[in-house]
Structures are given as structure tokens and as C-alpha cells.
Amino acid sequence: MTRGGRRPLRRACALAATVTGVVASVAGTSSCADLSAGYQGPAALDPPLAGPCWPLPDAVTVDVGYQVMQQYVVGDRWVLVAQWDRLSPDDFTASLTESLVDGGFTPRGAEDGWHRFEAPGYGAVAFDVTALEDATPETLVQGTFRLDLPRDAARPRTTAGCTPIQKVDPPAEGATVMGEAS
Amino acid sequence: MTDTDSERVPGAASAPSSGTAADHEGSATPPSGTRWRRPLLPLIVVGTLALVNLGLRVVMAHKALPAPLAGDEVAYTTGARVLADAVRALLQGGEVPTDELQARLVGNGWFMPGMPLLIAPLFLLDPTAGDFTVRFYLGVLSTTVFLAVVAVVARTLGLRTAAVLLVVPGLIPMWALFGFSAWGDVWAGLVILATVPLLVVMWRRLDSDGAVRLRDAALLGLALVVVLYLRSSTLPLVVAVLVLLVVVVLLRTRGRALARSLAACAVAAAVVVALLAPWSAIMSRTFGERVTTTTTMSLSVAYAFGDRDELCFGPCVEGNIWTNMARYARTVGEQTGENPLEVRRQMRDYAMRDVTPSGYAAGVLDNFSRYAFSPASYDHVFRPGATRAQDPPELAPDTLNIAVTLWTYLVALGVAAVAVVAARRVRTDAQVMVIVASLLLALLMSQPFVHVSSGRYWPVFAPLLGIAIAGLLAPADLARSSTTLRRTQVALAVGWVVVVGALFLVAG
Structure with missing residues (x-):
């Protein structure tokens, strides 16, 4: 391609990047670490629960479809609010429990609806589950779960762009089951 | 002013029986070859109105050109650059x-490519064109197209109709302002207006026992598909016009004329299908299921009528709701292996699970009030951008534009409503004009039923108000009035009253 052809293409790309940037900033999304500059638009979800961006230990393999919707911070705890897909609440609880146990976590029982776990060197995690109102077995999304993690987990291990997560204020009650606020 | 130039009807030039068009036009002037005898006053009035239109556009250019492109305009222009x-x-x-x-x-599948196709030639000429140049280009082009369509109307429907169009929508300031915009609505409205003389010409030929000409049918098909490329929400209109054409042909013709007319209808439909097919194919391949125009419908219905806190099976992420809904659907699709369009339908069903008929009707009326009764609400878009944010007077609402737009538009709407409801005994041409305007207006009113509305969309139907008004202003002519057409007009008027009444009734 000649130079005459490249320049407008670059301009279009620059414009597209600007638009994306504006949309991203208007969207009020923010990654926990300052990664918004690396945001590349609504690409495929980089699984936040385990992986380089929002890590549980790599050994944790989540077998359920999910989408992270929000995040909030309470004291030294970092809570992800996510939806899970397809499975009933009981099956989802069983599946996520199994994933955590297989990934090296030890169950520490349930408290106020939170299922608690702990792994040496990582710390305590917990999740709670709320079924989607009026969901039928055919509904793709079946409910919302909160994953209560050590705040240290919010430090991505990558410099690549991570999917930003909307930051919200923690709920007045029951924001976490652990940490300073509990 | 009288419609005195009927003898120059292009569509009737080769009509089987000579003088047919002049008969239908109800012209008081002598038949063909008498152009020089035409009264001068109507021409002067139309010429003056055309100049006033140009003047208004120049005035509006001062307001429009410094305003940065906004919202969907940016998406269309980016598409044009690419x-x-x-x-x-x-x-x-x-x-x-x-x-x-x-x-x-293609993106999320929200937009048709008509506006990008329209703007792209500018970027071929000037790859560096900015917002100012885009608005200038569109303003000049829309003014030219409008005056060209008015000229066609003057030739086919008469100078009276042309004059009315130069006032409604021509002199509604906000409509002139939308001529500088990159939204497709005003453009689709112009092309819909261009279909009216075509339809009337077709009617004249059918009414004089002729057949629909292939050329007219092909032109109609072309106009309809262009409308569709500019505004996907006009799909009901496009389908209905084609169906209506077939119905009228079946009712009015027999024998060879019927066969020829049906062939012409097939040509019109074939033009629409053939020119829409490439886009439909691209969309369908992209989204993995059959998509005719856009993928907007499911989420637009959900957003317009559903619980907005439940659109993403709960609240969506903050920000641009349209982008976020589409992104969410894609994410859930990736996580579940389901087609994102199926996810969107589930999102719609879930958000609308508690919608009652009365809630829906109230929503439609709410949309309708913004669709048809807030013509100046986009005034704020045509103000200087953030770079001039320090200059408050320029950012203040343009009260003159708002007031003049509101009053001219509302008076036009009122008179057009009278035209649609009052079935007067006028010559058949004027009857057909009112029927076409009433029907096309009704079809364009489908949008508030499926999409959240704003003061952006009315330019798509504004020219039809002018057509209806021109029909109303036609002199009474009992001898040339058709009883069948009058009944059709009454049926349409009853339809309007029933639908609007039912909405109010159901909405409580």
C-alpha cells in the first residue's frame, strides 16, 4: 500500500482507538490496578477468576461459564460480583467448591451463606450464591455469586490489557465475610 | 396557485391514451405544448420559496458546521472513513x-451502511476531512437532493405540492439543521418523499387502464432499498409498499396489463432483494443466523419497554448501555456457547417478563410523544463542542430555533392530521397523495412500538406531512373524486383513530 493509503488508515485506527478510549472512560470502568490505558475494547473475556489478569492460583480451573460484572474493595478484601451460567445454584456451588479444592484450597465451612476456603501462601477466599429470580432451567444466566479474595489478588501478573471491571461501593451489610470489615 | 404543469408528467408521457395525466391532474390549463402559457405567479412563489430555503440553510450552516459530530453520527462517519x-x-x-x-x-450489528456509503465519497476526495467538512458536504448534498426531489414533485404532482414541501418540511428550522447531520433519518425521509411521485405516477397509469412501467417499478425498488440502507426501521414500510403495489395492481388491471404490471412489481421486489442481499449475507455470516438488516430489535425492545435494571439479568455495567448490552451478550455467548443474538433475545425476555399490556401501551405512548412531539429536542446537539465550553452564550439553548421549529412543526402536524382524518372530495391525484402520505406515515409510526424514541427521528416522516397538507389544500372537485379512494381514505382515518384510541385505552 502507498503512503497515501496508509495515512488515512492510521487516522481511522487512531479515531477508532480514541472513540474506544472515550467509550471506555465514559463507561466508568476501572481495573483494580491501573490498566485502563491498556484496554483494547470489548474483546473476549480474559477469565478473571484464574489467569494472569485477576488471579486465583493457576491451579484453580473454573469449569462453569461466568461473567464478572462488578468489583468492590472492603479493607484488605477484594470482592468480585459475577454471574454464572447454565447450572442450578446447587450444582454451581458444588462445581466451584470442587474447583477450589482441586486448586489446593481447603474448605473451612460455611458462615452467613458464605462458603469459606483457605490455601497456604494465598490466604482465605469465600463465595456466596444468589439464584436469579424467575430463572427457568433454560435461562442461560442462573444467578449471581460473590468471590471474596485477598486484596493482593487484585494485582495482575501481566502488563497486557485486562478486561476492566466496574467498581462499585460495597453494600452496607454483608459486604464480606472476612478481613477488617467482617 | 393551481397545479398547472400536469401535462409534463414524466410517468404519463408514454401513457397508452393521450391526455390521461392531464385529466387526472385536473388541470385547468390546455393540454401539452402549452408550457409558455402557464401562469407565472405559481412559478414565482415556488422560486421564491426555494430561495428562502437556500437562505435558511445558509443561516443554519452557521449553527451546524461548528458542531462536532455526536453519537451515531460518529459511528457512521468512522464507517465511511474505513x-x-x-x-x-x-x-x-x-x-x-x-x-x-x-x-x-458491522460492529454490533446496530447500523445499516447507508450513511457510511453516502459519506465515503467525501473521504475518497479528502481523507483528512474533519467534522466541519463532513457537515458541509452533507448540508450541500441534502439541500441539492431536497430541491431536486421538489423539482420532480413540481413536474409530477404540481407546483402547489412543491410549494407546500418547500414550507413543510423545508422551512422548519430544525429539519434544515438535520440536513447537516450524519444520521440517516432526514436522508431516508428525502428518499421516501421521492417514492410519492413515483407511486402517484403508477396510480395514474393503472387508473387509465395502463400497466405499471418496468422503469417506474425499478426506480421504486431502488428508492425503497436506499431507504432501507439509510434506516433499517423502515423495513415495514418497504415491505408494505411492495405488497400494496401488488394489491392495487390486482384490483385495477386485467389481461395483459395485469401481467405486465405484476412483472413490474416483481422487478421492484427483485431490485430490493438483490441490492439488500449482499448486506444481509454479510450480517448473517457475521452473526451466524439469518439477519435481514440489523440486529437491533431484541435489545431495542428490551431497553424501550423492559426493566432497565434487569437488562443484563440484573443491572448492566455502567456506561453506554447499548455498547454494554451488546458486549454482555457476546460475553455470555462465549461462556455458554450460545449465539449472542440468542443471548440478546433471552435478555429481552427476562427484562420484559413483568411487562403488562397497559405498561407496554404506556411505553409506546411515551415513545410516541418524543417521536412526534419534540421536534426541537436535538437543538443541543448542534452547538459548539467542548473546546468552546468556556463560552456559555454559545452553549445556551437556541430559543429562536426551538420556538420556530416547535410552532411550524406543530401547526404542520395539526394540519396534516386533519388531512389524514378528513376525507375530502378532491380530484383523485390529491386523494392518492393523502392516502399514500397517511399510509406511509402510519408505517413509519411503527418505530415507537419497538424502539425508544427521541427528537432525532421525526425528519424521516416530516416530508410526508407536507404531502398530506398539499392533498388537503387541493380544491374540492366532486366530478373527479373517486368514491373508492374516499372509502380507502376513511378506512385509513378510522385505522388511525382506532390504533391511537386503543393505545390510550389500554395504557389507562
Whole structure:
């Protein structure tokens, strides 16, 4: 391609990047670490629960479809609010429990609806589950779960762009089951 | 003013029986070859109105040109840039940016490519064109197209109708302002207006026992598909016009004329299908299921009528709701292996699970009030951008534009409503004009039933108000009035009253 052809293409790309940037900033999304500059638009979800961006230990393999919707911070705890897909609440609880146990976590029982776990060197995690109102077995999304993690987990291990997560204020009650606020 | 130029009806020039068009036009002037005898006053009035239109556009240019492109205008213009890049790359043997084309033209599937196609030539000429140049280009083009369509109307429907159009929508300030915009509504409205003389010409030929000409049918098909490329919400209109054409042909013709007319109808439909097919194919391949125009419907219905806190099976992420809903659907699709369009339908069903008929009707009326009764609400868009934010007077609402737009538009709407409801005994041409305007207006009123409305959309139907008004202003002519057409008009009027009444009734 000649130079005459490249320049407008670059301009279009620059414009597209600007638009994306504006949309991203208007969207009020923010990654926990300052990664918004690396945001590349609504690409495929980089699984936040385990992986380089929002890590549980790599050994944790989540077998359920999910989408992270929000995040909030309470004291030294970092809570992800996510939806899970397809499975009933009981099956989802069983599946996520199994994933955590297989990934090296030890169950520490349930408290106020939170299922608690702990792994040496990582710390305590917990999740709670709320079924989607009026969901039928055919509904793709079946409910919302909160994953209560050590705040240290919010430090991505990558410099690549991570999917930003909307930051919200923690709920007045029951924001976490652990940490300073509990 | 009288419609005195009927003898120059292009569509009737080759009519089987001579003088037919002049008969239908109800002209008081002598038949063909008497152009020089035409009274001068109507021409002067139309000429003056055309000049006033140009003057208004110049005034409005001062307001429109400094305003940065906003919202969907940006998306359309970005699409145009990428399209121009692709054409340039193709011509120069370079690599066509297909990914960029896919991302900017198809994207979430919200938009038709009509506006990008319209703007792309500007970027071929000037790859560096900014918002000012885009608005200038569109303003000049829309003014030219409008005056050209008015000229066609003057030739086919008469100078009275042309004069009315130069006032409604011509002199509604906000409509002139929308002529500088990159939204497709005003453009689709112009092309819909262009279908009216075509339809009337077809009617004249059928009414004089002729057949629909292939050329007219092909032109109608072309106009309809252009409308569709500019505004996907006009799909009901496009389908209904084609169906109506067939119905009228079946009712009015027999024998060879029937066969020829049906063939012409087939040509019209074939033009629409053939020119829409490439886009439908691209969309369908992209989204993995059959998509005719856009993918907007499910989420637009959900957003317009559903619980907005439940659109993403709960609240969506903050920000641009349209982008976020589409992104969410894609994410859930990736996580579940389901087609994102199916996810969108589930999102709609879930958000609308508690919608009652009365809630829906109230929503439609709410949309309708913004669709048809807030013509000046987009005044704020045509103000200087953030760079001039320090200059408060320029950012203040333009009360003159708002007031003049509101009053001219509302008076026009009122008179057009009278035209639609009052079935007067006028010559058949005027009857057909009112029927066509009433029917097309009704079809364009489908949008508030499926999409959240704003003061952006009315330019799509504004020219039809002018057509209806012109029909109303036609002199009473009992001898040339058709009882069948009058009954049709009454039926349509009853339809309007029943639908609007039912909405109010159901909404409580």
C-alpha cells in the first residue's frame, strides 16, 4: 500500500482507538490496578477468576461459564460480583467448591451463606450464591455469586490489557465475610 | 396557485391514451405544448420559496458546521472513513482492511451502511476531512437532493405540492439543521418523499387502464432499498409498499396489463432483494443466523419497554448501555456457547417478563410523544463542542430555533392530521397523495412500538406531512373524486383513530 493509503488508515485506527478510549472512560470502568490505558475494547473475556489478569492460583480451573460484572474493595478484601451460567445454584456451588479444592484450597465451612476456603501462601477466599429470580432451567444466566479474595489478588501478573471491571461501593451489610470489615 | 404543469408528467408521457395525466391532474390549463402559457405567479412563489430555503440553510450552516459530530453520527462517519480506505486500498492494489471494515461497518450489528456509503465519497476526495467538512458536504448534498426531489414533485404532482414541501418540511428550522447531520433519518425521509411521485405516477397509469412501467417499478425498488440502507426501521414500510403495489395492481388491471404490471412489481421486489442481499449475507455470516438488516430489535425492545435494571439479568455495567448490552451478550455467548443474538433475545425476555399490556401501551405512548412531539429536542446537539465550553452564550439553548421549529412543526402536524382524518372530495391525484402520505406515515409510526424514541427521528416522516397538507389544500372537485379512494381514505382515518384510541385505552 502507498503512503497515501496508509495515512488515512492510521487516522481511522487512531479515531477508532480514541472513540474506544472515550467509550471506555465514559463507561466508568476501572481495573483494580491501573490498566485502563491498556484496554483494547470489548474483546473476549480474559477469565478473571484464574489467569494472569485477576488471579486465583493457576491451579484453580473454573469449569462453569461466568461473567464478572462488578468489583468492590472492603479493607484488605477484594470482592468480585459475577454471574454464572447454565447450572442450578446447587450444582454451581458444588462445581466451584470442587474447583477450589482441586486448586489446593481447603474448605473451612460455611458462615452467613458464605462458603469459606483457605490455601497456604494465598490466604482465605469465600463465595456466596444468589439464584436469579424467575430463572427457568433454560435461562442461560442462573444467578449471581460473590468471590471474596485477598486484596493482593487484585494485582495482575501481566502488563497486557485486562478486561476492566466496574467498581462499585460495597453494600452496607454483608459486604464480606472476612478481613477488617467482617 | 393551481397545479398547472400536469401535462409534463414524466410517468404519463408514454401513457397508452393521450391526455390521461392531464385529466387526472385536473388541470385547468390546455393540454401539452402549452408550457409558455402557464401562469407565472405559481412559478414565482415556488422560486421564491426555494430561495428562502437556500437562505435558511445558509443561516443554519452557521449553527451546524461548528458542531462536532455526536453519537451515531460518529459511528457512521468512522464507517465511511474505513470504507474509503478500503476502496483506496483496492484501487491501489494494497491490502483491504477487512477486519477494520468488519469492526466499523458491522460492529454490533446496530447500523445499516447507508450513511457510511453516502459519506465515503467525501473521504475518497479528502481523507483528512474533519467534522466541519463532513457537515458541509452533507448540508450541500441534502439541500441539492431536497430541491431536486421538489423539482420532480413540481413536474409530477404540481407546483402547489412543491410549494407546500418547500414550507413543510423545508422551512422548519430544525429539519434544515438535520440536513447537516450524519444520521440517516432526514436522508431516508428525502428518499421516501421521492417514492410519492413515483407511486402517484403508477396510480395514474393503472387508473387509465395502463400497466405499471418496468422503469417506474425499478426506480421504486431502488428508492425503497436506499431507504432501507439509510434506516433499517423502515423495513415495514418497504415491505408494505411492495405488497400494496401488488394489491392495487390486482384490483385495477386485467389481461395483459395485469401481467405486465405484476412483472413490474416483481422487478421492484427483485431490485430490493438483490441490492439488500449482499448486506444481509454479510450480517448473517457475521452473526451466524439469518439477519435481514440489523440486529437491533431484541435489545431495542428490551431497553424501550423492559426493566432497565434487569437488562443484563440484573443491572448492566455502567456506561453506554447499548455498547454494554451488546458486549454482555457476546460475553455470555462465549461462556455458554450460545449465539449472542440468542443471548440478546433471552435478555429481552427476562427484562420484559413483568411487562403488562397497559405498561407496554404506556411505553409506546411515551415513545410516541418524543417521536412526534419534540421536534426541537436535538437543538443541543448542534452547538459548539467542548473546546468552546468556556463560552456559555454559545452553549445556551437556541430559543429562536426551538420556538420556530416547535410552532411550524406543530401547526404542520395539526394540519396534516386533519388531512389524514378528513376525507375530502378532491380530484383523485390529491386523494392518492393523502392516502399514500397517511399510509406511509402510519408505517413509519411503527418505530415507537419497538424502539425508544427521541427528537432525532421525526425528519424521516416530516416530508410526508407536507404531502398530506398539499392533498388537503387541493380544491374540492366532486366530478373527479373517486368514491373508492374516499372509502380507502376513511378506512385509513378510522385505522388511525382506532390504533391511537386503543393505545390510550389500554395504557389507562
